Amino acid sequence: MKFAMAALVRRSTSLNVSKVFGLRHFTASITQLQNVSSSKTLSKPGVPNIVLVEGVRIPFLMSGTTYANLMPHDLARNALLGLVKRTGLDKDSVDYIIMGTVIQEVKTSNVAREAALGAGFSEKIPAHTVTQACISSNQAISSAIGLIASGNCDAVIAGGVEFMSDVPIRVSRKMRKLMLTLNKAKKLPQKLSLISQMLSPSALTPELPAVAEFSTGETMGHSADRLASAFSISRKEQDEYAARSHQLAFEASEKGLLTDLVPYKVPGKAETVSKDNGVRPSSLEKLSKLKPAFIKPHGSITAANSSFLTDGASACLVMSEKKALELGFKPKAYLRDYVYVSQDPKDQLLLGPAYATPKVLEKAGLKMSDISVFEYHEAFAGQILANLKAMESDWFAATYMNRTSKVGAPELSKFNLWGGSLSLGHPFGATGVRLVTTTANRLHKEGGQYGLVAACAAGGIGHGMIVEAYPN
Template structure:
């Protein structure tokens, strides 16, 4: 079966990519010591401010430490983490609890007791009960949607300040009874006599009915797990296991250096409720060696796959929150924003063969919308679902054939320079709580602009369903 999947992938239209050298965007020659310092003079470029459009700014953002599921957060509930992120944002900005117009929060794996988790977390953090709150979901770009939904509300005069964020809690995902068991349990409520109840039990219950429905990170339309898609994509783009492991090692090494240098300062120090445990680091950052990584077996397509636990993002618990305002409102409240939030796009494509290629489709579109070229961008922050996924996106962006065949463009956009990409690590190392990652990407992009002296940042991410998101940020002037 595994061999069949890879063979089919290699003989699809994407197999034309096999003509590209596997090292075209490999990471063998990459330095893992690129962590740029502060106080670099900002380049002088045009501003993306547009007449008739309000300037929207990212004031500040925070996140809980991102932890591997089943570790220090395992006894909490998701709204505990969301509340902590909102409370941390209040503490960092001295934001009055009645000073925002709306709160929008992303969440993917929903806890049924707190279906509108935005509201529950906001009330728990002490925000005014007069502030409307709503929850959004679009897989791994859910907090991206939270941010851009708020931007849309600002542009339509629904307010001038809002909080956006996201939370994911994989330590306690809902596990359902089988459909047959659910039917039995619901019909039991209507049975009036013991005989009727026994009759229903005889009709509905079986050993098969007793088996629970376990959750999986899988596409409903294709019934394929994201890991399988990552493996197939890496095979189609001829990305080797060594390249994937090297990129993953780069991510962990850069995240480790950035963390120790104090650059990940959007990360809160958090005391786990009900314990004396203080959490101040992301516990998935682990600098390994190529020899150690090579020992791991394929995680999804065995024995021929190349995606392993070492070169894939891991199930993560965590939450994020950011404060977004009009520039005028931020000035009125005495804030010094981090960055302007400029143009953005959402894209979608085939969820079978191109599930994880959102950044490749989104990047040229957002550059075109902003009137920029790839060389204008100083900072790139791309979501790392799998090492093979991000390297596939690099190859797609750097291919005239792919751009012409699938995007309808005359020529390639080009791939970001690795000297500008994810220099503080990424989702492979820091972690990926699905709905919280978008805010982390935005904050890392803004903070890197400040430290590296750049003017424009581009963030991009893939998501389930074949979706993708890309956005341009502009550094706020000193």
């Protein structure tokens, strides 16, 4: 699928972003449970209500900073411990643990299991790791929902972790073949011949990981630059949106709204980490001076209007409503309908939210006007603005989505009001839990009923989910 670039630029709706800018426990009887369940408009007959009890995350830090000497399972373990402490959870009441990650540490390939054991969960509790690029912990949550809905589990911890301070760097494929052959060689001349081949530059050159599409060979930053150009999104608009994200994150932090944060005392460090360290409000004048990061010199994607490499972990407790109330928990939210979408990874790599939003709304029987809280993953400012323009375009809806009319873009007055991935950080495997937890927290803070989570991911994949506030 290829964009008709000129036509798209002409028809895309203009969007000027510069104009808009202790878990409580209680004891519930079965009668109370029935009353609560029957009153929910999105409850489905014969399907158990599934709830988010609580979600937490350790502070998200720029890679190469305070977490640099740790390992991924250290971060994930402390997210799990933070969840246990926040909720007072009896570890034996958990049936399963699922965590998402993208770039795996080879020594702990099933990082969910290693983190669970390190956090003191019973060895009898199964755990597995999922990977789905930037929506890995979204997948962990929906996998938890599936286990509960099917009756296999009552309580599942879903989370995610990413550790960009120390990613696996492999020796070259040629070197790997030579080493494997050397291991089988029996005669000295053959061994010497193989060793001499190992000393060649082509064998010694390592393979570095890259945030790039295997199918296209293109980095995500290049894709974002082309997408911004296709939708005629200016550098100024992108810098304005990035400045908005950082300012809102700063204000949310100062006001104590980011209650999903749990402190982390890093071994060997004097101070306990209690805040994200990538939030940096800045002026448009400063942002405008940065040079393009990917397509040089004419691109519009810079380091400041892109999400940065981040270390972090998150965890949330997902339960059947019945089990949660039996154990004395007051849930935060109902986890309702969700969808996964996918499209062309070449020209539509980052448009997952535009495709997922109308689908999940239709599945839930809701309209855009029913949504009080929007939490979308911010990979790049240009990516967010491209999605909003796509959602405002009747032509895009008809041409690429087989829809009769546009779904409409969210109002920015409801959109990512506590900052987003551009400012808070984006540990690939952990962001989904942050999005869902923030949606639940905002619904209660702002008095809304429904929230919508959406995110794009590598491979042209996208995700959308409806979150419903639990009654006070």
